[in-house]
Structure formats: structure tokens, C-alpha cells
Amino acid sequence: MKRAMRFAAIGAVAALALTACASEEPADDETTAEETGGEDAGDETGEDMADPEELVLGLVPSQDMDALVEDADQLGALIEAELGIPVTTTVTDSYAGLVTAMQTGQAHIGMFGPIALVQAADQAGAQIVLQSVRYGTSTYHTQWFTNDPDTYCLDEVVEVEQEDGAIYTFCNGTDEAETGPAGEDALALIEQDTQISMVDESSASGYYYPATQLERVAGLDPLALNTLFAGGHPNSIINVASGDYAVGVSFDDARDNVVEENPQIGEEVTVFAYSDEIPNDGVAVAGDLSEDLQQRIADAMVAVIETEEGATAFDEVYSIEGLVEADLDALDAARQVEANFAGL
Structure with missing residues (x-):
């Protein structure tokens, strides 16, 4: 039985100009090194x-x-x-x-x-x-999933029964792979305008790593993908299950966070590829x-x-x-x- 890995919210911060307003606030003039444990009051640490x-x-x-x-x-x-x-x-x-x-x-x-x-x-x-x-x-990977296995599964879809009895579907060897990458040949089928449900522009497994993987495998511009940021890993699963987007990404296996509300989620979306380890x-x-x-x-x-x-x-x-x-x-x-x- 495949052991589904979970990851939360895991992410990255896109290029953002963050202001350093906290560092600009002056310290209390009455604060002493003895009170704070520092050797020199007014240092920059x-x-x-x-x-x-x-x-x-x-x-x-x-x-x-x-x-x-x-x-x-x-x-x-x-x-x-x-x-x-x-x-x-x-x-x-x-x-x-x-x-x-x-x-x-x-x-x-x-x-x-x-x-x-x-x-x-x-x-x-x-x-x-x-x-x-x-x-x-201490590592994990992105999972790529789809509601269109006829397009993105290069071999037969495999059904794996989970401990709770739910059926999860996999293809391209992801049912046996415990680490990534896996199923990368199928990523070459993704085109620049393919609608992709990603998680958050500051998420490692939900944006940075899969976007970089598409640049490496499919030669796509990661900054010009047709991407929807779902705002959460379960939301990305739901977007693809509902048919709004044909392809999506999340941590492996975010279907665990949806299956209680939708016991058929593992059959409605099929995992077809993994990213490198993160x-x-x-x-x-x-x-x-x-x-x-x-x-x-x-x-x-x-x-x-x-x-x-x-x-x-x-x-x-x-x-x-x-x-x-x-x-x-x-x-x-x-x-x-x-x-x-x-x-x-």
C-alpha cells in the first residue's frame, strides 16, 4: 500500500519588497544591557x-x-x-x-x-x-494531479486503497515512487497556456518547485504560466476535481485533507507526477x-x-x-x- 505523505502549507516568498519598519523604531532610552542580557545597549542584534x-x-x-x-x-x-x-x-x-x-x-x-x-x-x-x-x-515533494488521465497518464491508471477504504488513483509510476521526481515525461504535455491550479505564489511545493520543474522539463516560462492561486493545498485539489482546471499541484498527498468531505476525491483527481525532493x-x-x-x-x-x-x-x-x-x-x-x- 502506498504511504501518502502530507505537508502543510509549505511555501516560498515570491520577490516582494518587504519594509523594515520594525527595525526603524527606536529602542526605549531607559533600556539597559543588564535588563536585556546584551553586552552593549543600542547594538544592531x-x-x-x-x-x-x-x-x-x-x-x-x-x-x-x-x-x-x-x-x-x-x-x-x-x-x-x-x-x-x-x-x-x-x-x-x-x-x-x-x-x-x-x-x-x-x-x-x-x-x-x-x-x-x-x-x-x-x-x-x-x-x-x-x-x-x-x-x-525531513523532505517531501509536489504532486501533480489531473481530472484528465487520458491526456496525462502515459500508462494505466492504478487504484490504491487507503487505510480508510478510500480509493486513490495514480499513474506514470507515482503509485510506487516514495520520492521525486517521477512521471516527468507527462509534464512535457503541459503547454504554456494550460490552465494550472497552483497553491500560493509563496509556496514551495505549490508554486516555486513545480514552476521551476516546468521550465526544466517542458521549457516553459515559469513566470508566464496560466496559473490560478487557489489559496490552499486542499483548494487546489478541489479546483481540479470540479473541472475548473485540468491540472493542479499540491503537497503529497493533499487529497487526505479533502477525502472526509468528498470520499471520491481520490478517483476524481489522479496523481501523475512528482517534483524533486524539497x-x-x-x-x-x-x-x-x-x-x-x-x-x-x-x-x-x-x-x-x-x-x-x-x-x-x-x-x-x-x-x-x-x-x-x-x-x-x-x-x-x-x-x-x-x-x-x-x-x-
């Missing part, structure tokens, strides 16, 4: 500012917005209990919005997709501290927090996910099974995709 008395955890939807808000609140409460500092949550409509929130001090902890993660570091001065684990691995999403903390608080936040999140209640909360939010120290070298690959994409 953020050590001249006292740590906040309340932290804000920012997330981006990979599911129904109302459901994410509820799940995020539960996760925030668990982190608060472990950390001993009040934690509130905020849900932004895109990773670009969350990067801006980190940059302007409206969020202190952010859960980002891989490219947005490095953008948070590069543009907002955030510190990347943790990386997600799913099915024992580093998993992760956690960044504001760079102007003290190093001690940054470490305490990371430790608290790891401690929470190691509890039964915490494991459930992280699974509900982003299907995260574990958290490990961020692999900064692996995330450089995502940074390079963003840089190459911006240069196209």
Missing part, C-alpha cells in the same frame, strides 16, 4: 530590547481557515504551558504576510514552508531553529529575541510534540510527526531555487 512578555505564534492555512485557527489556539496553549510565557496565535493569508509579521514584530514565532523559512531569515532577520519530520524524513517546513523565531529565549522556544516546542496531547496538536495543525534541529545546509537548496526563480 536586537539585544538592546527586552524580550516581550507575550509571544505571538504565526501560521499560514494549509486547511480550512476556521479549523486552523482552532487547532493553532490549542497548539499555542500547549507551548504556553511548557514555556511559561503567554502565547497567542495569528493566522495570515500567505507566507509573505507571515514574513512581514515577523519583520514588523507582529509575530515572534513562525511556522514556514522551506523557501519562506529562508526568506524569513534573509528578509526579516529571523533565526531558523527547527525542521519538521514526517514519516521519518526540504520540509520548519520553525523560525524573531532575531531580536534573546538567544536564551530563542532556545527556550525551540526546546518547548520539541517538548510539546513529545507528549501525546502535543503530538496530536502538531498533527492537527500541519501533520507534523517530529521536530529536529534545522538542517541549514539542506535549506540552502531551497534558497537556491528561490534565487534561480527570481532570476528567470
Whole structure:
């Protein structure tokens, strides 16, 4: 049985001019190095500012917005209990919005997709501290799917029964492939004007990686694709299932997030290709927090996910099974995709 991998919201930040308004606000003249733990008041590392008395955890939807808000609140409460500092949550409509929130001090902890993660570091001065684990691995891939298997399936459609009894359909070897790329020959059938349902212009698996893959495999201009941004991975699945778009992308396997409402979704859309592997999403903390608080936040999140209640909360939010120290070298690959994409 094929083991369906899940990924949330995972994303990238498109070329955006983000303002550095947070860094322009003057520190309180009465703040001292002794109060903040910094050696020199007025330095540029953020050590001249006292740590906040309340932290804000920012997330981006990979599911129904109302459901994410509820799940995020539960996760925030668990982190608060472990950390001993009040934690509130905020849900932004895109990773670009969350990067801006980190940059302007409206969020202190952010859960980002891989490219947005490095953008948070590069543009907002955030510190990347943790990386997600799913099915024992810290990578995932985009899945390409269609409502027109006669066109995009170069072999027979394979039906795979899931644990809940639902039938998911695959072709071009994707039923057996655990990692990408796979089924790339079928991507050559996509033309410049083919309508494609993508996720968000700041999503790694929902835009950056598949758009770059089309440039490499089909010679298409990734900046001139006939793209609809669905605003979420499940929404992209629904767009294709409804017939609005013949082809779509999401994380593998976002059909899991739709099957409860539509048990036939796995037959209505067929997965026909995978992208290259992508580093998993992760956690960044504001760079102007003290190093001690940054470490305490990371430790608290790891401690929470190691509890039964915490494991459930992280699974509900982003299907995260574990958290490990961020692999900064692996995330450089995502940074390079963003840089190459911006240069196209």
C-alpha cells in the first residue's frame, strides 16, 4: 500500500519588497544591557530590547481557515504551558504576510514552508531553529494531479486503497515512487497556456518547485504560466476535481485533507507526477529575541510534540510527526531555487 505523505502549507516568498519598519523604531532610552542580557545597549542584534512578555505564534492555512485557527489556539496553549510565557496565535493569508509579521514584530514565532523559512531569515532577520519530520524524513515533494488521465497518464491508471477504504488513483509510476521526481515525461504535455491550479505564489511545493520543474522539463516560462492561486493545498485539489482546471499541484498527498468531505476525491483527481525532493517546513523565531529565549522556544516546542496531547496538536495543525534541529545546509537548496526563480 502506498504511504501518502502530507505537508502543510509549505511555501516560498515570491520577490516582494518587504519594509523594515520594525527595525526603524527606536529602542526605549531607559533600556539597559543588564535588563536585556546584551553586552552593549543600542547594538544592531536586537539585544538592546527586552524580550516581550507575550509571544505571538504565526501560521499560514494549509486547511480550512476556521479549523486552523482552532487547532493553532490549542497548539499555542500547549507551548504556553511548557514555556511559561503567554502565547497567542495569528493566522495570515500567505507566507509573505507571515514574513512581514515577523519583520514588523507582529509575530515572534513562525511556522514556514522551506523557501519562506529562508526568506524569513534573509528578509526579516529571523533565526531558523527547527525542521519538521514526517514519516521519518525531513523532505517531501509536489504532486501533480489531473481530472484528465487520458491526456496525462502515459500508462494505466492504478487504484490504491487507503487505510480508510478510500480509493486513490495514480499513474506514470507515482503509485510506487516514495520520492521525486517521477512521471516527468507527462509534464512535457503541459503547454504554456494550460490552465494550472497552483497553491500560493509563496509556496514551495505549490508554486516555486513545480514552476521551476516546468521550465526544466517542458521549457516553459515559469513566470508566464496560466496559473490560478487557489489559496490552499486542499483548494487546489478541489479546483481540479470540479473541472475548473485540468491540472493542479499540491503537497503529497493533499487529497487526505479533502477525502472526509468528498470520499471520491481520490478517483476524481489522479496523481501523475512528482517534483524533486524539497526540504520540509520548519520553525523560525524573531532575531531580536534573546538567544536564551530563542532556545527556550525551540526546546518547548520539541517538548510539546513529545507528549501525546502535543503530538496530536502538531498533527492537527500541519501533520507534523517530529521536530529536529534545522538542517541549514539542506535549506540552502531551497534558497537556491528561490534565487534561480527570481532570476528567470
